Amino acid sequence: MNTGEATREVFWNISHGWIMYVLLLPTMAIAAYGIWRRFRSWRRGLPVAGRLDRPGERLLHLWNHALLQRHTMRERYSGIFHAMIFWGFITLTIATTVVMLDHDFGLPIMRGRFYLYFQSFFVDLLGLLALIGVAMAGFRRWKTKPVKLVYSDEASWILILAAVILATGFFLEGWRIVVTADPWGTWSPVGYATGFLSAKFFSLDTLTALHRWCWWFHLILVFGFLAWAPFTKMLHPLTSALNIYAANLQPAGASLKTVDFEKAENFGVNRLDQFTWKDLLDLDACTECGRCTEACPAHAVGKSLSPRDIILDLRDTLHRKGGRNEPDTGLIGSTDALRPERLFECTSCAACVDACPVSIEQLPKIVDMRRHKVMEEADFPETMQQAISSLEKRKHPFAGTESSRTDWMRELNLPHASEAQDAEVLVWAGCGTSLVKRNQKSIRSLAELLKKAGVKFAVLGRDEKCSGDVARRIGNEFLFESLAKENIETLKKFNVRRVITSCPHCFNTFRNEYPQLGAPFETFHHSQFLGELIKAGRLKITAASERRIAFHDPCYLSRHNGVTEEPRALLQNTSRNSMRELPRNRRNSFCCGGGGGMSFVDEPPDKRVNRERAEEILATDADTLAVGCPFCTTMMEDGINAAKGDRGIEVKELAELLNEATSGPNPI
Amino acid sequence: MSEPVSTVITALISPTQERASAGLMGAGQRLSETVGAEHVVVACGPEDSESASGLAHGADRVLLVRSPALVRDRQEVWLQCLTRMGSELNPAAIVLGNDALSQEITPRLAHRLGGASIGDAQTLTAEEGHISITRSVYGGKAMAKVKLQGTPAVVWVRAPSMDPARGRATPGQIEEWDFATEPEMKIQLLETQMDAGEGDRLEDARIIVSGGRGLGGPEPFEKLKELAKVLKGQTAASRAACDLGWAPHSWQVGQTGKKVAPQLYLASGISGASQHIMGIADSKAIAAINTDPNAPIFKHCQFGLVEDFHQVIGPLQEKLAELLA
Amino acid sequence: MNILVCLKQILDPEVPARDFSLARSHLQADPTCADLVTNIFCENALETALQLRDRHGGRISILSLGPASVEDTLRKGLAMQADAAFMILNDTGHLPDSAATAKALAAAIGKLDRLDLILTGHESGDWGAGQTGGLLAEELGLPFIAFVDEIEETGPDRLILRQQNDSGWQKFSAPMPVVASITNSDHNLPRIPKIRDIILANRKPITSWSLGDLELSPDLFLPEHLLVRVTELTIPQAKGDCAFIEGATKEEKIGKLAEKIAAIARSI
Structure with missing residues (x-):
């Protein structure tokens, strides 16, 4: 046969095909109305910069995470079935477009090899994959039933509709092939098999009649689906794609907004129109997949915080008359998920943000609402109030500490920045390091390492104030700004441009947040800086240990800033044994429970995040847990001590481990 | 040296506990001896002549104030009574205890007598014609010596931690002091509520078991209560x-x-900030249980145990119950 | 009801031991060794006043005596929603000078509208003499109650004040005006101000008087004129001779500890 002639008859067996075109109009109108409604509600949000710039990077992001489904694929089962359904329907939509171009626009493309390879074989195969994908989704929804899903009728109907549309498509194809004895029929193997089997039970006349009815049924289902979709989460192919395009391209640690206290009418968010348009688009981009809540450490230990439900409840409020029908008392507290005590369970670890396949940012919304509670109402947990009070009075959150900021420097003779004009770099200790006794050992180790390597560095001593991270995460942006400005002024006064810190929270603030206030610094986490010293040969490993080291990635290093390999490179040097990886590592690290001001909150003993993590660590054969954050050090030491029983495991800071193992040209 | 004065008044107006009264008596007696003055003890009377004769062993004179109006809530009555006594006896010092009423009237009495006042004296001496005291200041970070440049010096002292009076061979004279005046009572007592807690008030307790942030939660405090019960402490x-x-x-x-x-202050999970030490510095013995051997609390301890409280409390309580049975 | 709350600014009592140092005179702490904060009992007093106003209405004035830096204390008081702020400028240092302080406060109070209630903290976190409230009452010739932790208005001219005492509490009915010194309780923890109020507080006027404006002698605070004078100030060194209980096993150590404790318990 001449494959060049291969094609099929469009509208075979169908009379009054024009009705389809007539139906298309209202379908499109309803769908357009649905989309317009959503679009209109996003426009109620405030303007936000930096969401539509850099189109090249954004298109690449879209390519990776929408088209290639890379983020969705991080979870295997759902990633696979979603990709099957997604690519299946994309292919079917292209196929339908090909039919339209050929039949209605007279472009003879549905011919020959293209017809056989793509329009028949490939489309048939992808349709089958989509059908299998829908079956897998159904299996999950109705059989395995993971808790993270939302079990709504809407979601069930969407699956049923998709299954019926796909199945009827195969019937239509099969019956046409068998009735017309299509010579190219075997190029559509699934359709061919369907027709072949049907012919065993029904006469060709019956199949012809069935085909006619089924064609209209299929058409109505497809059009119905198209019209209904914008009113359901099935708008997500559009909204999620837009959201991925408008994603935060900065590190997650840079996602909090600044507030202009001179002009702002409200501090924080308690009404939808206090969010930005991107925040509102986030709400409609949600596919209810539940990965955020599943990743949430607070949720994992039995607290009630659920980032998914926060997004969904905000979305539902937005959908009620376009959000104009908001509760009089404001968003916070209007639903269970939005109860203030839940908002204050967040450790700001950004696991939710990182888990979201469609670039929704839950964390900044939680902080926005915290801001309202803290700044507008001054109503937030008492122990956090104590931290804030201490920050106001003493510029550090550790109320009642007996340590001085200079305690750790005892006998080290470190020059103050004011008297060390030739210093290469400033060591920023941070409150969590200098004012918590346990952590003074870590920062001393860092100072000793730098001395060994002959690095000229300075410190600020009592001139150092809290970087502002704790205030900012708790929601007191005003206090953050005043602390930040005070620090920036001090650093400028002493001409500081390069900063090393062993605290990932300070690191994040210096790297991502001080630039928002017009003060960029070249910032290093000590793992980065020390790594460079080893590479440059300024530090030499002379006494590697036999430790079996596991590394607990700090959230503010890994997820917030993408720094995961430097600490590992460092640690691998310190021991002759190979490193142990925790089950949840790198960007997937599980929070110690100490971020977001939570280390100042007294958690109920059965709902402590550090306990959950400690148990994960104790299940490995590591004998040393390496940490790279003062909050993690204390949280993990407490957690492990409470959970370890007889198992010996030591919590050591990166610099402590490296200091044990190295020597350098200079004596300390 | 200014004009010689002849009296030190110890005002035992609101005794809370034997030990506090004894310490107050001792403080007054020693001061009077330093100054070379007569030691006059003022107490409420005369219902209990037996305790009055006890007082006479530490005083040159005991003045038992007879007035139906003198009860705890009558701040104004005591103030007027002591003011009158002060103007008549022209004392070098009036020494009071650390009970609430004494603390309350100290400044007012000084003001009315044209003298100087201060509270919370840990030691009490006389130098160069003036009364001097030492007290802990700046949240326990410093110790100040303070000279009272007005006469009389009206001072309330940390009575329970002071040594009792030396017994005299011949008891002092016991007199009654009639105070018939009923001042206009601007302030009226409406209601009194005693704490539900058993035993001594904390200030007077002989054994105190105490917990801090290191205990990690509210539950261990229940265990502290049980331990306190075994030790008959607070x-x-x-x-x-x-x-x-x-x-x-x-x-x-x-x-x-x-x-x-107290005689013993047992601190568990308390690191020992100076503000805390300030409240316990007068303890006869301080002991601590803490996981950190470098915790500042140990610097103030006679003895200490470096262990986790949670693992110690159970066996410790059992062992003590056994030893004290 | 017109309430006045006296607020004292002090050196942060939580200054870590290592940072604490004495001024060159050795008669007071080095004022730069720590942050300056509002005395906590004064904040308790302001909170008590605010709660009273929340329930019964009225007007709260705040008054502070000290160097120019007391403005920070007054701004914080305004942020907590005090209605008006007054300061007496006095640069003679942070000495324990309750009698002179009471005189100066009384002179300032003479300049204000009639007050119904005057509150002070029951003592300060620096010198902690605990005398100012009582002395102020005497200066003004008003009744006084110490250790108050709750206040209720009962009628046009009377208040109920709850006093913490040695064994519980007592409630007194007092005529207005009255002076009370406030102690802390679970109910008067100072509120955290709202940010908007902090911003607005920075724009509010503060009336400032010199000692001369109040017809007080400029010598009022000279040490030789004070009734109470610091003659020596030392930083005590902890003995650090703790006998750590040793033992081969935990049980042994606990046993030894129990015996030491029991010995003391038996001696009582």
């Missing part, structure tokens, strides 16, 4: 623990809480 807490809501504020010991002076 429970207390650091400010951090009270602020976290693990213990009621009435348990709080330290600069902004109670100042205690």
Whole structure:
């Protein structure tokens, strides 16, 4: 046969095909109305910069995470079935477009090899994959039933509709092939098999009649689906794609907004129109997949915080008359998920943000609402109030500490920045390091390492104030700004441009947040800086240990800033044994429970995040847990001590481990 | 040296406990001897002549104030009575205890007599014609010596931690002091509520077991209570623990809480900030249980155990119950 | 009801021991060794006043005596929603000078409208003499109650004040005006101000008087004129001779500890 002639008859067996075109109009109108409604509600949000710039990077992001489904694929089962359904329907939509171009626009493309390879074989195969994908989704929804899903009728109907549309498509194809004895029929193997089997039970006349009815049924289902979709989460192919395009391209640690206290009418968010348009688009981009809540450490230990439900409840409020029908008392507290005590369970670890396949940012919304509670109402947990009070009075959150900021420097003779004009770099200790006794050992180790390597560095001593991270995460942006400005002024006064810190929270603030206030610094986490010293040969490993080291990635290093390999490179040097990886590592690290001001909150003993993590660590054969954050050090030491029983495991800071193992040209 | 004065008055107006009264008597007696003055003890009387004769062993004179109006809530009555006594006896000093009423009237009495006042004296001496005291200041970070440049010096002292009076060979004279005046009572007592707590008030307790932030939660404080019961003592807490809501504020010991002076203060999970030490410095013995051997509390301890409280409390209580049975 | 709350600014009592140092005179702490904060009992007093106003209405004035830096204390008081702020400028240092302080406060009070209630903290976190409230009452010739932790208004001219005492509490009915010194309780923890109020507080006027404006002698605070004078100030060194209980096993150590404790318990 001449494959060049291969094609099929469009509208075979169908009379009054024009009705389809007539139906298309209202379908499109309803769908357009649905989309317009959503679009209109996003426009109620405030303007936000930096969401539509850099189109090249954004298109690449879209390519990776929408088209290639890379983020969705991080979870295997759902990633696979979603990709099957997604690519299946994309292919079917292209196929339908090909039919339209050929039949209605007279472009003879549905011919020959293209017809056989793509329009028949490939489309048939992808349709089958989509059908299998829908079956897998159904299996999950109705059989395995993971808790993270939302079990709504809407979601069930969407699956049923998709299954019926796909199945009827195969019937239509099969019956046409068998009735017309299509010579190219075997190029559509699934359709061919369907027709072949049907012919065993029904006469060709019956199949012809069935085909006619089924064609209209299929058409109505497809059009119905198209019209209904914008009113359901099935708008997500559009909204999620837009959201991925408008994603935060900065590190997650840079996602909090600044507030202009001179002009702002409200501090924080308690009404939808206090969010930005991107925040509102986030709400409609949600596919209810539940990965955020599943990743949430607070949720994992039995607290009630659920980032998914926060997004969904905000979305539902937005959908009620376009959000104009908001509760009089404001968003916070209007639903269970939005109860203030839940908002204050967040450790700001950004696991939710990182888990979201469609670039929704839950964390900044939680902080926005915290801001309202803290700044507008001054109503937030008492122990956090104590931290804030201490920050106001003493510029550090550790109320009642007996340590001085200079305690750790005892006998080290470190020059103050004011008297060390030739210093290469400033060591920023941070409150969590200098004012918590346990952590003074870590920062001393860092100072000793730098001395060994002959690095000229300075410190600020009592001139150092809290970087502002704790205030900012708790929601007191005003206090953050005043602390930040005070620090920036001090650093400028002493001409500081390069900063090393062993605290990932300070690191994040210096790297991502001080630039928002017009003060960029070249910032290093000590793992980065020390790594460079080893590479440059300024530090030499002379006494590697036999430790079996596991590394607990700090959230503010890994997820917030993408720094995961430097600490590992460092640690691998310190021991002759190979490193142990925790089950949840790198960007997937599980929070110690100490971020977001939570280390100042007294958690109920059965709902402590550090306990959950400690148990994960104790299940490995590591004998040393390496940490790279003062909050993690204390949280993990407490957690492990409470959970370890007889198992010996030591919590050591990166610099402590490296200091044990190295020597350098200079004596300390 | 200014004009010689002849009297030191010890005002035992609101005794809370034997030990506090004894310490106050001792403080007054020693001061009177330093100054070379007569020691006059003022007490409420005369219902209990037996205790009055006890007082006479530490005083040159005991004045038992006879007035139907003198009861605890009558701040104004005591103030007028002591003011009159002060103007008549022209004392070098009036020494009061650390009970609430004494603390309340100290400044007012000084003002009315044209003297100088101060509170919370830990030692009491006389130098160059003036009364001097020492007291802990700046949240326990410094010790100040303070000279009272007005006469009389009206001072309330940390009575329970002071040594009792030396017994005299011949008891002093017991007199009655009629105070018939009933001043106009601007302030009226409406209601009195005693604490539900058993035993001594914290300031007077002989054994105190106390917990801090290191206990990690509210539950261990229940165990502290049981331990206190075994020791017939009282429970207390650091400010951090009270602020976290693990213990009621009435348990709080330290600069902004109670100042205690037990025979034994056992601190568990308390690191020992100076503000806390300020409240316990008068304890006869301080002991601590803490996981950190470098915790500042150990610097103030006679003995200490470096262990986790949670693993110690159970066996410790059993062992003590056995030893004290 | 017109309430006045006296607020004292002090050196942070929580200054870590290592940072604490004495001024060159050795008669007071080095004022730069720590942050300056509002005395906590004064904040308790302001909170008590605010709660009273929340329930019964009225007007709260705040008054502070000290160097120019007391403005920070007054701004914080305004942020907590005090209605008006007054300061007496006095640069003679942070000495324990309750009698002179009471005189100066009384002179300032003479300049204000009639007050119904005057509150002070029951003592300060620096010198902690605990005398100012009582002395102020005497200066003004008003009744006084110490250790108050709750206040209720009962009628046009009377208040109920709850006093913490040695064994519980007592409630007194007092005529207005009255002076009370406030202690802390679970109910008067100072509120955290709202940010908007902090911003607005920075724009509010503060009336400032010199000692001369109040017809007080400029010598009022000279040490030789004070009734109470610091003659020596030392930083005590902890003995650090703790006998750590040793033992081969935990049980042994606990046993030894129990015996030491029991010995003391038996001696009582």
